Amino acid sequence: MNLFSFLFLTVSQSIWGLLIPVATTDFHSHSKDVTEYMLSTTDTLPKTQELQEVVVIDQAEMIRREESNAIELVKQDFIRENRGGSLMKSLERVPGVNLIGIGSGASKPLIRGLGFNQVLVVENGIKHEGQQWGADHGLEVDQYAADQIVIVKGPASFKYGSDAIAGAIDIREKLAPSEDGVGGSVEVGARSNNAWYGGSANLFARKGKWFAEGRLTLADYGDFKVPTDSVFVYDFGVALSDGHVRNSAGEEMDFSGRVGFLGDNFRNTLMISRVHTKSGFFANAHGLEPRQVDTELHDQSNRDILLPFQEVKHTKVINRASYAAGKNFIQMDLGYQRNDREEWSQYVNHGYMPAIFPSEFPYPSTLERAFDKEVFSLNLKDELFLDRHEISFGASGEYQHNDIGGWGFLIPAFQQYSVGFYGIEKFTVNQLWKVTAALRFDHSQIEVEAYQDWFPSVEDASQATAEDYLYRAEDFKRSFDSFVWSLGFNYSPGDLSFKGNVGTSFRMPIAKELAANGVNYHYFRYERGNADLDPERSLQVDLGVDLSKEKWLVSFSPFVNYFSNYIYLNPTAELDILYGAGNQVFNYTQAEVFRYGAELSVMHQLTDQWSIELLGEYVYSEQMSGDKEGFTLPFSPPPSGILNATYKPIGGAVFENPYFAVDFRVTERQNNIVPPEKVTPGYQLVHLRAGSSISVLGQAIQTDLQIQNLFNTRYLNHTSFYRLINLPEAGRNISLSLSYQF
């Protein structure tokens, strides 16, 4: 269920009448952090459901009316009802949000067509580091632990720093339990397409000012199924066994825990989490070229994870301390995280690599690449609430240490640090007008380590000299300074509300863009970085119009965006021989880019039981300079829309709050492509959702059923990782989940 429908259906006219004055007078002058802080004593317990709904509505509406950026707030209910194999898959329905899917269990976010390092992910106040390296790296987040998600669709560097140039996904855990006692929840589910089963359980307890919580999430899935017998991986025909995408099975085990102290002024929460995933790559589409796959071995079982596969362990320790006194709210986040990723694949020699893997090498012959990232972060902020001013100052610092391993080479090891300082002023001019201004300064430095080949580049290895061991990366240091600003307004005259924001944003180039120099085995291409790249800069104008009147909820948010130097991977005419095994060379380069687009959302309550909804998104991008002038950007999502009808009959004693929803999704053809992309045909899909809280022996069990891709339509998703090899998306998928709270 969408946020709007949630708002609409849970709030009667009379509550709206009561609520808005409350929101604009009392709560309006506080930041959402303080609101959460204040409200945490009344949230989360089922017994306080009614009050909670009022709180939720208040908060969502308040965020929309208070922030001048284009912003969406997604609650756990929405995630539960739309749950997919990964967090971003569950959020795909939000207009302006797309994803790069990597198989069935991993994905990375795209906001208005931009992704990778241009979208920043924050989990519990700390920037999530790890998902950015390549298109095959998903977001290592436990979607069951995410309670609410704020999606900023547009530049947010002033608040979050580098990487938030295209948007931010701010994931927050549940608030602390409000009353003394012990409670918990269990959610289990199954999905038909990839024979997925899994679930999550959590336990929490509160005594006086102390609370503790723990969560365990497990999932196991087989190869996903596509509605086709064979695919052509570039030039190579690949037969699929019963439509199974060979070796795309995976498993996940996550746990998290937190302990907190909730004082009257001082609060402290320590959080520890670990996400561990192991997932296979489509066996026929990895290597120098798609061949020599033992299909018999792979097809013996649809659940085994054979080579090639990736394994990721992401560990986080975050401590959040806050102090509220008088008009001040001070918060300090300290974070440590480690992203340990290994890509396993059979050794394939190319160029001058020895035909037989040397036994004295410190890695096993199947460890193609390893990345080990450690990040230390510190965020400090002070918020001041003075009459009509809400002023916040903050500082942040981050240090990263990155090591590499394995026989393959793409990105060298590197160290980087960054510091930033910002100030944000929110000024309430009067009941109707609010103005926001922000300034931020950042300094960052990256130090790339040299990398020397472990094999000599000569015909006869026994005659090799020291010079024959080539350097693939030279050591170098770059530093970047950046100054960004943002200016916005909110104008809320009754039913209508308007917002606007103009601001700059930046992103410092990452190690991959500066220093990549090797074969990308997923795409059979040679990627080469450019050490002279400048930080990406962007200027964006955002507008927003919201209408909430009687039985209508309408939201329209257009934007215009200009990049003076967008960094992208440019396919050239060159073919490499030394390291690339004859593959095409792709260079990181930068160009001016102009983009515009909009999202639309219209919700209409037909009767007490029936409602309809229309969601749409459109984005246009064009490169204004450089080799690909006139072309779009890679991974540009085509225009798409969802037409939804929802029926919510009056529940009975057994079935409480039942719902039935049908989504008709129309995605246009994507003609706007850039090499090496292919034109992607349009498609229509139908998804069904139904659910209810079912009372069994006096206990309420929330049951949700989804049928995705009802007609088993064969279609290609333009932004999918496997689009370039023409792999269709998953076929029909029936998904059932049961959840119980105690």
Next chain:
Amino acid sequence: MKKITSFLCLSFLLFSCGEDENPIDLEYPEIVVTENSFPLQCSVLQRGSTVEFKALFADNVELGGFSLDIHHNFDHHTHSTEVSDCNEDPVKAPVNPWLLIQTYTIPEGMTEYEGAAEIEVPEDIDPGDYHFLIRVTDQEGWQTLHGLSIKIE
């Protein structure tokens, strides 16, 4: 369906879903088979001999470069660009298979180019079924692959 799509387009007010008029190059370079082309599908190469590769490349704007890749097909993997009907030998394990990867430049400003290269077939390699892959790029970065099945005796 059309109606719904048009409705979605209309609903974006300022932003059209209409045709894009940009004169960008979306055409892939071509590998044209002529009577001079060598090798052809099912051609037979002799070990220890020197053969002349020949193929005609064409592009609507400007050609980039080309590369040749010869690798064994003892495992009978398939290519989409040619039908494999060359009486393949039985599947076998490689001992000393031939691998050749070579890249070549195409002079600037060409929309048509006769690619040629001398290839020495080594004496001591495994005979059998091989694939002969030709890759050609254009200046925009589009790449075309052409795969041939050949036999080495």
